[in-house]
Amino acid sequence: DQQVKQNSPSLSVQEGRISILNCDYTNSMFDYFLWYKKYPAEGPTFLISISSIKDKNEDGRFTVFLNKSAKHLSLHxxxxxxxxxxxxxxxxxxxxxxxxxxxxxxxxxxxP
Amino acid sequence: DAGITQSPRHKVTETGTPVTLRCHQTENHRYMYWYRQDPGHGLRLIHYSYGVKDTDKGEVSDGYSVSRSKTEDFLLTLESATSSQTSVYFCAISESQADNSPLHFGNGTRLTVT
Incomplete structure (x- = not known):
């Protein structure tokens, strides 16, 4: 039972445009959400996080949005x-x- | 780059043999974790440790054991390797359970069981 789902296995975007990565979850008890980035042959590296008491967190070019009612978060x-x-x-x-x-x-x- | 070293980086072993993977940290962090990454499953928690000699099971702990005799070392042992344990194994550490202390990962060990 996959409690955290990323339904798009892949995404292609032109340089300079916006990338939107989506994530859905099923467990309403989750209260902290994170995004990690992984390059080949390396371990995942922490990118950005958001607490369930917020609906947006921004760090430079990266913004995470949380919609608790829809159990959905996205990374822009x-x-x-x-x-x-x-x-x-x-x-x-x-x-x-x-x-x-x-x-x-x-x-x-x-x-590019 | 968090001071986490996993060894070996690559290993090929035969079914039925014991295998031990090592994770060494230089950050003096209390919490250490073992994850495995498989296509279609993402990262799944095998075991974790919340202090020396204090460990607990994760989501996919069957067939694995761990030990932590020192703060800096967390060992993952496959007592009798099976082909289903072919995977990439990642060690992670965190300083605390607080929200501002996310997991930091090592670069992984690729294990192939033939």
Missing amino acids: IVPSQPGDSAVYFCAAAIGGYQKVTFGTGTKLQVI
């Missing part, structure tokens, strides 16, 4: 750059990091 990257090409994992946690649940990932390709 503006403007997209070729170096953003990677696999992006959505993740969710309940009350801390003991058991973080990850989605299956979306592979983003930014075309």
Whole structure:
């Protein structure tokens, strides 16, 4: 039972445009959400997070939006750059990091 | 780059043999985790540790055991490797359970069980 779902396995975007990566979750107990970025042959690296008490968090070119009623979050990257090409994992946690649940990932390709 | 070293980086082993993967951290973080990454499943938690000699099971712990005798080392053991354990294994650490202390991952160990 996949509690965190990333329904788009891949996404292609032109350089300079907006990339929108989506994530849905089923467990209403999740209270903290994260996005990780992963390059080939490397471990995932933390990108941005959001608490369930907020609906938006911004860090430079990266913004995460949370819609609790729809159990949906999204990551916006503006403007997209070729170096953003990677696999992006959505993740969710309940009350801390003991058991973080990850989605299956979306592979983003930014075309120069 | 968090000080996390996983060894070996690659390993090929035969079904039925024992395998131990090592995670070493230089950050003195309390919490350590083992995840596996498989196509179509993302990252799944195998075991985690919340202190020396304190460990607990994750989502996919069957067939795996762990040990943590020192703060800096977290070992993952496959007692008798099976082909279903072919995967990429990631170690992660975190300083606390607080919201501003996300997981930091090592670069992974690619394990192939033939």
